[in-house]
Amino acid sequence: MQLTEEQILALAPDESSKKAGKDLSNPAKWVSKGINEQALWGECQGSGSKPYQTQIDIVNIAFKCSCPSRKFPCKHGLGLLLLHARNPAAVSDNVPPAWVQDWLDKRVQREEKKAERESKPVDEAAQAKRKEAREQSVEDGLEELLLWIKDIVRNGILTIPEKDPSFFSNMARRMVDAKAPGLAGMVKALGNTDFYKDGWQSPFMDQLLRIYLVIAGFNNRSGLPALLTEDIRNLIGFTQQQEELKMQTGITDTWLVLAKQITEEDNLLTERNWLYGTQSNQYALVLQFSVRGQGITFSFSPGMYVQAELVFYPSAQPLRAIIKRQLSTNAVTGYTPLRGWMQVAETQAQGYTQLPVSSERPFIVSQLRLVLHAGRWWLADAGNHLVQLKDNYRHFYTLLSLSGGQPMNMAVLGKEHTYEPLGVWMEDYYLNLSN
């Protein structure tokens, strides 16, 4: 296990868990502790009479603890990981006690049962009927949405900032009713345009046209390439059965976690994990959703290397993926950066020919440096090509300080003229600068 202290702390669900986890990294807090090639375990003396039993699957980074906390991972899991990272010699026992072995066995059994469930036959007729009804509902919804868009362009967008928020939220609700949750999100994002910012018209039109392209794509789906149709369906909100995806062969690689971005809305926590395949040179976005701390299957931390098989959602420009299998987390490997912004622009242009509604994508670019030009900050490559640094980039001063004005290899996320750094390499060490 090669997690650094910083990476372990990045797994924490909140600041108080980080603090409590640090407190529990003291060996004196642990009645027993041990590690083998599969798991790390320990018994922590809490306020109760019996110590809490904490166990961590170090292959798949999964946690279990007998404490009553709803947080995931709990402070005991974090504390035990930190204790091991700070002082590996303090964790010497390597024979797992019965409670650890039971948990590991149960995890294997659960996987087997899941596979068994997946192999059960489905009622295809009923499934086809449901699919047809859904498509009809979506088509009706899209028709309504197109009318709404046409109203906007007919009347002009000049007065849009004066509209009541319900103008957007009502349409988003209509899309949810029409079983097009993806489009509902896009309409919501349209309403969230920063109307106080100069030049709001351009990003507003960008988003409006993305919605239009999705509608047009769906209405003309019979003439589109199969993969692009899949993209359009995904954008509308048709779900892809993960079990079906997992049946396919994925890309097995050592993936570097470039960033973990967490957003929360209506109690739903969305984790956007940006991964980079060190051998395949492929980027991936692994989404995980959690409600009240429950539902996160994989614990990622930026800078961590994950040996895993990833299956990509069918797409003209594959990016979103699921983890089919996680093998181990011990490898640390190199990466192949792009030479500069011109190469990024070429790659982006290539992508837009396949998928015009593509959103921001990650890239690793070599030797970028921060420069000041025309009163704002830019990222310049070795050939003096510049793109703008995203406004209000949270880690700006840390990035500036780390660079000292010198170029650094950098992972960035963005499109067109604006990019946000996700992390930088300091010698061979990847330092997370996102979220």
Place this chain on the structure above:
Amino acid sequence: MQLWTDIVSNALLGTDKQAPVTAGWPEDFTTALTHINGNTAIDKEEKFLQLAALAFNYRQSGSLPLHKEDAGIPTASEEIRPGCSMAAIQAFNDVVAEDNEGLLQLWLECCAASQQIAHPYMLPALLDKAISQKALRPLVESCAGERGKWLAQFNPDWKMPAAVSLEEQWQTGTLAQRKAALAQLSETDPAAARAWLQQTWPQENANARADLLSSLRPIVFAEDSSWLEVLLNEKSVKVKEVVMHLLRMQPGSSIVKLYWQVAQQAISIKKEKALLGLSSKTTLQVKLPDTVDENIFKYGIERLSSNKKIPDEAYIVEQLVQAVPPHLWENHLQETPEKIITLFTEHSAGGRLYAALESAASKFRNAQWAKLLVAEGNRFYYPLVYALEPAEREPYIIRSLTKTPEDVMTYLRQEVEGEWSLPLTRAVLEYACKSPYSYNRLFFSKRAHQLPVEILASLDSISPQRPEQHVNDAWNDIRAHIKKLLVLKQQIINAFQ
């Protein structure tokens, strides 16, 4: 891109008001434009949306980075000192997470003392701390190294003052900077500090004079107070008050001599016969002379008592005793200090006269008298600590913890900045553990840097041993917190060894 600007302009007005303008679009669009415009199956809104979608993808696909040869920023200079270790970075992160100012200061002191610098990753957090805690600025500047100086120029809030000498600060700085420079110099070279102030005195206005003079401690004029005597003729009341305050602290000043003239007339010894003339008894006579030099009232002695129970005359004598060096009584009364203290104590106004002697001993830093007074006294009078010999200070504080613990705790809270000794820490913890709701986690968080790490070894043996379980539980929680802080402190110390 003109084509996109046209689309946005069209969108602003709406298709009802203006048909899309595509006149200047590149030739590559001819086929697409013909196809869209010629499509009779779609309305004008959809035609606009198709044109706009075309322009949108054209713009994003053709987006190129800006090319600028001369854009850049100066790079940071090479560091002269080595960077701190990973363990030090770790300790810093823990201190910041703990939000402990004292330990942060300790970290910076250790870093500066070991001639190391902070890692660039830490600098933004460190420079931010220097904004909110101005006292840390010099240490932060020292630990930030060349990278820190370079980084600070990009954030106006972090701007570091250029390295200027004390004299430059004195000559050209703001009043606050000049005060700080003068005070700093006076600590090492009082004569030079006096000379600086004397040189610029005629050019200063009354407020600046009062401010600058008040930044100097009385000890600065211990060797030579002649200039202060001249300043007694200043016109400004504000300046005069500061001058009088400083002169009252100089044993040889004209004001103290004036006080003594009256004080020695007011207090004398009278021998009385006792036990039918078989023995004699010495008592203290306290009475102001019939005519008192009015100048004492001009120079700070108050004429009227504000307390109805204390007569005006007694109040004046009390002030005079406070205002003169205590050793003067030895010659005047021809008695030893021990006897004089006894005589003062036995007098009807004994309590107040004793307190006045304590005040005088501390004001004139008389170690011999201070030692006798702390031995006899029932209260903890913290100014006496500074008058005592260093070796006698701590026993007095620890002893007082059993008599007047809250006074000692207040003194420790407000007056002591450095690390406490092990015996003092133990004594304080033994007292504090009995009141865990007053001396809580916050109290110890603020004093983590003052607790010696050696106390860790015996911390478990300190317990309130009270019947109320909640008190024991609260202390256990605080003790765990103290342990955590001390482990962190140890981490900092080890990281720089």
